[in-house]
Ligand code: HEC
């Protein structure tokens with residue numbers, strides 16, 4: 060048996076093993092979410108009550124990060140702060156890096172003041188155009204890091220990514236434990252420094 064055939068048989072064997080192990084430990088469909096009922100049940104089931112933190116900003120306890128560079132969850136009350144509208148984004152009044160320190164809030168990171176997209180438009184032939192000139196094909200789209208002097212529009216709606224966390228006794232069990240590459244990353248992020256890691 061040559062080496063590649065041997066590798067292939069080991070791979071096939073291990074995937075059969077993984078599949079059969081998964082079947083043995085399979086999670087039942089009634090323990091996947093807060094509903095605690097079979098997914099096939101058509102009756103109306105009442106989910107668990109949502110209980111968000113009520114500690115006002117400045118008095119709440121931060122949550123541990125879910126994984127390295129995960130968007131942190133909002134630990135404080137959001138009463139009166141949501142929804143965010145084009146004319147009213149209260150989040151920035153405390154989290155803007157210019158004031159955050161004096162407010163005791165985590166400053167909005169550099170990644171949120173960065174444009175990651177090239178300023179291009181896709182024309183009807185699938186080509187990229189900048190200022191009316193063809194500059195490449197859609198496969199040429201690159202990750203760019205262009206610092207902005209204002210919050211990137213893609214980051215304006217904070218609650219699209221940062222959510223409060225509901226306290227519930229009914230939360231499905233989760234054995235995931237995050238691995239942080241350095242210990243300070245469990246309470247701060249460094250996405251901008253590592254975003255192009257592994258990208259050629
Ligand atoms: C009145 C000031 C204030 C406002 C307004 C405010 N925050 Fe906060 N925020 C804080 C403070 C202070 C903390 C640190 C925890 C604490 O002391 O309560 C914090 C913590 C956080 C955290 C956790 C950061 C971390 O390092 O884990 C997130 C995420 C967050 N806020 C998002 C938001 C979003 C989104 C909004 C708007 C919906 C918002 N905040 C509005 C003051 C504020």
Ligand code: HEC
Pocket residue numbers: 128129130131150151154165166167168170171210213214215216217218219220221246247248249250251
């Ligand atoms: C598109 C998703 C997205 C939006 C929208 C967004 N964030 Fe974030 N935020 C993230 C992610 C992902 C991280 C962690 C990685 C990083 O630093 O970018 C983060 C990190 C943060 C942190 C922690 C910074 C640190 O040093 O640890 C704060 C504070 C924060 N965001 C506040 C905000 C506020 C306030 C808004 C709205 C003005 C906002 N974010 C909008 C995804 C988002």
